[in-house]
Every structure is written in C-alpha cells, then in structure tokens.
Amino acid sequence: MAVMTKAKKNFVSPANVGTQEPVQSNKKVAFQTKDLNLWYGEDHALKSINLEIVENEVTAIIGPSGCGKSTFIKTLNRMVELIPVVKISGDILYREKSILNKSYKVEELRTRVGMVFQKPNPFPKSIYENIAYGPKIHGIRNKKILDEIVEKSLRGAAIWDEVKDRLHENAYGLSGGQQQRICIARCLAIEPDVILMDEPTSALDPISTLKIEELVQELKKDFSIIIVTHNMQQAARISDKTAFFLNGEVIEFDSTDKIFSTPSDKRTEDYITGRFG
C-alpha cells in the first residue's frame, strides 16, 4: 500500500524516457529478445518485444489478464510451442545464442531454463521421486548422487526440515504451499541457470506466499529469476526490475523502484495505482 501512495506522489518524471534501453550494469545478460512477435492463430499476443534480462536479478512481469505476460515467459523456454497454432517471429538470445534456431534443442534449453507453474503440479509420486525426476531423465542413476541432489534441492527450496522424515510419502499429502516449494526444489534439481515463475503464488494463502517470496530473495543469489505476477505489491517487494505489459506490448521496463515511484508512462501509472486491471 505504501508503494501505491508513493507512486501517486511522484508520477511526474520527465527524465529517463527510453524505457526499453538496457540498464547499465556489469552483470551479464541472460536473455535478450529482439523484435519478438507471437501469434496464436490470428491473435497477435506479443508485439515487438525488446527486453534484456540480467543474471542474478529478479525480473517481474506485471500487467492485466490477457496482456501476454504468461505467454512471454513460456516463450523463453519454448513451452509455448506445445500449443499447435503458435507462430513466432523475431529472435530470443539466451546467453548470446538464438534459442528459436531449430538446432537449439528444447530439451537442453529447458534444463538451463527451469520453470515453476501457476498451480502446484507435483507428480503423483513420492517427494523423493519428484525431486529425482529431473536428474533421472538426464541420465543420473547413481543412488548416492541422487540422494545428495534431493537433499540439496529441498534445502535450497527451504522445505528440507519439513519433509526430511517423509521423503518417501506421496507429495500429494503436502499442503499447497509445501507442494509449490517441492516444485521449486524439483526445478532446482536440474541446476538451472534461469528460473521462470508463472504466478507461483496465485493459488496460495498469504503465509505460503510470504515463504515463497523470501525464497525468491534467497534464490536470486544463484539464479536469474523471471516472475510473472498479477500482484503489484509482490512485484514491488521482491523484484529488481519490472516490465509492465499491456495488450502484448512492453509499455515500460525499468528498475522496480522507478516503475513504482516515478513511472514514465501514464498507462503504467494508471495500472500500478489501481485505476484499471
């Protein structure tokens, strides 16, 4: 709430227009999109997106429903291709390599770029099997190594203490918030470089949400995180940069502080102050 009043006070910001310019930093760029367009059949869902996403930061994607924010992050690990009528133009560079190139195998990409989904979606298997799933499909069979990965991943997702005595029980016995942290742990187990989070707390209660948010702050030390959220306070609390999407376009992309205090665009201002969306 404090963020909103702050935003109202300082919405005039003549300086710093070119909002889609890369922000100066010595950190490396994880993702860069170049004139990215996407169509679902006739529906133009993403319009000329140019973004640079920097490593070891939390980048939040905000915007009203249907603005293309989920579509955008699903494009980054090419999950969007599971929908048959999708057409893409432009380019996406991940660590300076084009991932839309047919020679870039999605199986490799998705191991580097992990994903956490909106609804907690553990497999109907034991907690252990859930975490070991990723390493196993990539060919790790050694029981000792798997044990280590499982423990490390569960610790990484701040859920080890809650589940260490019940690793072989079905993950469906856990609460929604615990299931989501299992899904984060499952994602950590493939040691990704970037973690995409598609509204990871929208199905959770406030306490569970808080735990996930704290976890995201921890995780950004080792990973680059791109998080879609419909919750503006969440974006303000946890992200370093924020991109505001509207009708498939990036209206504004800047440091979170700036977006929430002195947005350059009137539409961003209207959205974060709750005038629409």
Add this chain to the structure above:
Amino acid sequence: MKYFDSGQIQKKLGSRLLLNQVAKRLFFLATLVGLVVLVILIYRVFSDSMGWINFDFLSNRLSTDPQKAGILGAITGTFWLMVVVAPVTFFLGVGTAIYLEEFAKKGRFQSFIQTNISNLAGVPSIVFGLLGLTVFVRGLGLGAVVLAGGLTMALLVLPIVVVSAQEAIRAVPQYLRDASYGMGATKWQTIKNVVLPAAIPGILTGIILALSRAIGETAPLVVLGIPALLIPLPEGIFDKFTVMPLQIYYWTIDAALVAEYANLAAASIVVLLFILFLMNSVAIFIRNKYQKRY
C-alpha cells in the same frame, strides 16, 4: 382478461394426469421386458445345468458320452487364446492410442484414423472371421490354430482397447506433462514416466473388458473352421483348439441327437458367465482403486 381460470385448468387436468400415468407405466414395462428375459434366461440355464457342474465336468476332456464329457479342452483353448490376444491388443492398442494422443499432429490424417477406428468397432464380427480365414489361416498358412484365432480376435477387439486407452491418456492432466517437459524431458520420457503410470488403470480396465468380449465371441471362430472334436489339449499357440462359446454352440446343435448335451451346454454357459463376471469385477476393482489420484 385471465386466460387461466379454474375451469380451464379443470377441463384438461384429468386427461393430462391420465396420460402421465400411462407414460410412466409404459416405460416401466419396457424396462421390465429386459429384466424378465434376463431372469428367465438365467433361471433356465441354472436349472438345466443343475447337477452337471462338478469337478469331473471341469477336468474332463470332450467325450461322446455326456456323463464323461467335460470342458477342460475348451477352457484350455480359451486360456491360450487369451495368451495371444492380451499382448497383441496391449501393444497395438496402447501403441495406437499413444501415437494418436501424444505424437500425431491434430489434423486431417489424425481425424481420418480416428474415424476409421470408430468404423472398425462397428464392423460385424463375422467379417473379422473372414479376414482371419483369408489372411492368417490360409494366407500365412497357419491353419485353424490358436495363433490364427488369437490374431483375428485381437483385431476384433482392438478398437475397444484403442478408444479406452485414448480416454485414459486424455484424462491425464496437462499440468503433469508440462512439469515434465519443463525440466527438459523428451516426449517419450514424459509418456513413459508421467502419462502411462497415471493412465494405466484406465488402460487395464479397457483391456480386461476387451478380453471378456473376446472370450464370449463365437462367429469369427466358426468362420475360421475351429472344430469341437476330440482333439488333444492345446499346449501352445501353434496347436489346434476350441473355446467355450464354440463348445456351447456345437453341444446346443447336437442336443437334437443326445438330449443331455443341452445340460452340458447350460453347464458351460454357467462356467463362461462366471469367468466373465470375475473379469468384469477385476476391471471394476481396478477402476475404483486407482480412480482420481490427482
């Protein structure tokens, strides 16, 4: 002006209520016909078979003497038939279902195959018998052996297995597949580790129901020329054989010559019904036990 005064309502009320009662009774009668027929059928079969089902009947082979005749040969034949039908339908049926649901691009080719699987399910079973006779018995020169009969039966029940396996695969939530793809799993890894384990109860139910259809089917085997003679017990898939419904068929025909054959036929029907009942129970058990775990 009021259109509905009490006179208007009263005028037609009697006949409307009467018509309602007539409709109710008519449809109850329609339901009753099926029920009565079933009860009579079961009563006749059980009363005819009374005293004929015993250990000798189950363990003796065929004989011209009704007192010594048993259905061991037919039961063994049915068993060997299943040994062929079960794996063939499993691999062909589940394979087709996986291809259509997970790999095939939704389009004209996929819907063409889908339509034809439905058509195949509507083909009369005797036509499958003719196909089996032409292709397996004569074309491949197998003769009227278990393998030829089994392959024919497998083709006959294939559409049942394909459609039920497709339904089971389709019922696996997309978010489970997404989780697997999201970690860099290939399509086949996702199918093997996520889709099939979740779909297997539904698939098994379909297969058991298909097998119980195959156990009761008679017409295609008549066309294949499966005998009900004094043949040795089949010991493998390349032996000649007979099955329970055929045994029932021939005994019923010959009941004109020897009256006791009618009792033997009735006893065989009871045994066959019992096996079918058992199989359907297993199918229902599996379905209930594994229903909705996600």
